[in-house]
Amino acid sequence: MRPFLSRVTILALLGSTMLSAAPLPPPLPAEHLTVEKLGQLSPHWVYVFDEALLNEIDMRVLVFDGDTYRRLGQIGTGFMPGVNLSPDGRTTVVATTYFARGGHGARTDVVEFNDNTTLAKTGEIVLPPKHAQTFPMLFDVAYSSDAKFLYAAYLTPAASFGVLDPVKKTVLGEIDTAGCALVIPFGPNHVASLCESGRLLTVTLDAHGHEASRATSEPFFDPDHDPIFVQGIRTVDGYAFLSFLGEVHEVDFSGGKPAFRPPWSLVSAAEKGTWRPGSVQVGAIQRTFGKLYVSMHQGGAGSHKDYGTEIWVFDLKTHQRTARWAFDTHDWGAITALQVTQDRSPLLFAATERADLVVLDPQSGKAKHVEKQVGQSPWLLMSP
Amino acid sequence: MHPLDRVFESSARSLAKRTSRRSLLGSLGRILTGVALLPLLPIDRSARAQTAGGAAKPDSNNPQSCEYWRYCAIDGFLCSCCGGSSHSCPPGTQPSPITWIGTCHNPNDSRHYIVSYNDCCGKVSCGDCFCNRNENEKPMYRLSRNNDVNWCMANTEADYHCSVSVILGVAEK
Numbered sequence A: 001m002r003p004f005l006s007r008v009t010i011l012a013l014l015g016s017t018m019l020s021a022a023p024l025p026p027p028l029p030a031e032h033l034t035v036e037k038l039g040q041l042s043p044h045w046v047y048v049f050d051e052a053l054l055n056e057i058d059m060r061v062l063v064f065d066g067d068t069y070r071r072l073g074q075i076g077t078g079f080m081p082g083v084n085l086s087p088d089g090r091t092t093v094v095a096t097t098y099f100a101r102g103g104h105g106a107r108t109d110v111v112e113f114n115d116n117t118t119l120a121k122t123g124e125i126v127l128p129p130k131h132a133q134t135f136p137m138l139f140d141v142a143y144s145s146d147a148k149f150l151y152a153a154y155l156t157p158a159a160s161f162g163v164l165d166p167v168k169k170t171v172l173g174e175i176d177t178a179g180c181a182l183v184i185p186f187g188p189n190h191v192a193s194l195c196e197s198g199r200l201l202t203v204t205l206d207a208h209g210h211e212a213s214r215a216t217s218e219p220f221f222d223p224d225h226d227p228i229f230v231q232g233i234r235t236v237d238g239y240a241f242l243s244f245l246g247e248v249h250e251v252d253f254s255g256g257k258p259a260f261r262p263p264w265s266l267v268s269a270a271e272k273g274t275w276r277p278g279s280v281q282v283g284a285i286q287r288t289f290g291k292l293y294v295s296m297h298q299g300g301a302g303s304h305k306d307y308g309t310e311i312w313v314f315d316l317k318t319h320q321r322t323a324r325w326a327f328d329t330h331d332w333g334a335i336t337a338l339q340v341t342q343d344r345s346p347l348l349f350a351a352t353e354r355a356d357l358v359v360l361d362p363q364s365g366k367a368k369h370v371e372k373q374v375g376q377s378p379w380l381l382m383s384p
Numbered sequence B: 001m002h003p004l005d006r007v008f009e010s011s012a013r014s015l016a017k018r019t020s021r022r023s024l025l026g027s028l029g030r031i032l033t034g035v036a037l038l039p040l041l042p043i044d045r046s047a048r049a050q051t052a053g054g055a056a057k058p059d060s061n062n063p064q065s066c067e068y069w070r071y072c073a074i075d076g077f078l079c080s081c082c083g084g085s086s087h088s089c090p091p092g093t094q095p096s097p098i099t100w101i102g103t104c105h106n107p108n109d110s111r112h113y114i115v116s117y118n119d120c121c122g123k124v125s126c127g128d129c130f131c132n133r134n135e136n137e138k139p140m141y142r143l144s145r146n147n148d149v150n151w152c153m154a155n156t157e158a159d160y161h162c163s164v165s166v167i168l169g170v171a172e173k
Helices: A002-021 A051-058 B004-020 B020-038
Strands: A045-050 A057-067 A071-085 A093-100 A104-116 A119-125 A141-143 A150-155 A157-164 A170-177 A180-186 A190-195 A201-204 A211-216 A236-243 A247-252 A275-277 A283-286 A291-298 A310-315 A319-325 A336-341 A348-352 A357-360 A367-371 A378-382 B075-077 B100-106 B111-119 B117-120 B130-132 B158-161 B166-170
Touching: A045 A071, A051 A057, A051 A071, A057 A093, A071 A378, A093 A150, A119 A170, A141 A180, A150 A180, A157 A180, A157 A190, A180 A201, A211 A319, A211 B117, A236 A283, A291 A336, A348 A378, B075 B158
Parallel strands: A283 A336, A336 A378
Antiparallel strands: A045 A057, A045 A378, A057 A071, A071 A093, A093 A104, A104 A119, A141 A150, A150 A157, A157 A170, A180 A190, A190 A201, A201 A211, A236 A247, A275 A291, A283 A291, A291 A310, A310 A319, A336 A348, A348 A357, A357 A367, B075 B130, B100 B111, B111 B166, B117 B158
């Protein structure tokens, strides 16, 4: 052994000598700390709202690129916020609550504006402490079609909404919506709210953001036996509301008052009551191609918040189901939220109960990428 | 009608559909008593996990299990895992004075009970034993039946900590 060890020792010494004799590479250059720039907005960016269930005073939006699969950055959103995008997609607006000392202390409600090209906060409007603190949806804070007004839902628990000027950053007023809740803007000066009677309340504003008139529709759904989800899905001319049992209520908001199309069903007679839409964000619509994607599960009454185990695809013209895709709940968990991009080469996104974000081909349903653990509880996906 | 009146009118109508007049009066009396003793409001921060996050085994008689019978429409962290119980808030928190009402079946005596889902407020999320069940739960436009909102909303300290299920009385048919 000794001769062998001696040889090893000699070789090591030789190697060490040779290494020390080799020229060193040039030193790394000094660096300058910079801030990443996002560049052009992309239709394939998705804004992932994370409820941050275990620390709800610290909810946030992650911006994710569906082409490069990169996490681009984050927007802080406080406690139980409403979030939305401006009509031009350049701003993420957040209506939220902060407490002066973290989890307690004086409550400040505020609307914050974030530039989506920098993810920097650009301004705010302090609200009365009435902001509706509820689960994420697109009708908590929303812009008028021309972006001249911004509406924030209030709940104390009396329901009303604030009319804001997003340019001058001021509160213009408050409008009572007794018996109805949330803000569904249409046109430059109309705001609809969903009523407990199954009706729609429409408030029309004057040029100063004050109430000019209001009208209430006839009931268009049955809130006792087959309620609709409040997560309306934008269509070409309005919104589609899905019911717990799978009826689709399309409302045309292109005129001065809402028009209701005859409801149609996602499920056959045999499937009704056993297969249901569910999750937090129950569906998405690709408006150019007229496709509706719905998060579906098997369950009985009271399962309307169960996460989706399949994605069903429907043609909005024929109302026919064109595809039914099993979701890999074993590997990813069930679906909490669905979103599809609106460009001509769209991407479908599904967030899951395990906080994964799955990027899918909306034609085939095949997964293109799975981004693991994008937060704690991704419950809402936004796309311009 | 004042909006607040509408909320309570709606609650009363919902109760009336499920209870006799006598039990309704009894329940309302308990509610009023509860309002006097407790803080005023219930809210829920809306959660959607399907089962309790704690280690308790599923058990319809275990207050630390999401399957506990009186949690049939609760949505939040179970106060019984956070230093409280099924009907008491953890130390240092404040009960919500407003709440929403549900009806749950007790398998032990085959009765249906009216329960009040109050939230306990003023501290950050408990983070333990998350539970979301939705028997007869309705969306936010039917507020008196909704478990998605923060029922701590009207508290001086409005942060959500956990949820309880307080028995108000028997729902007689």
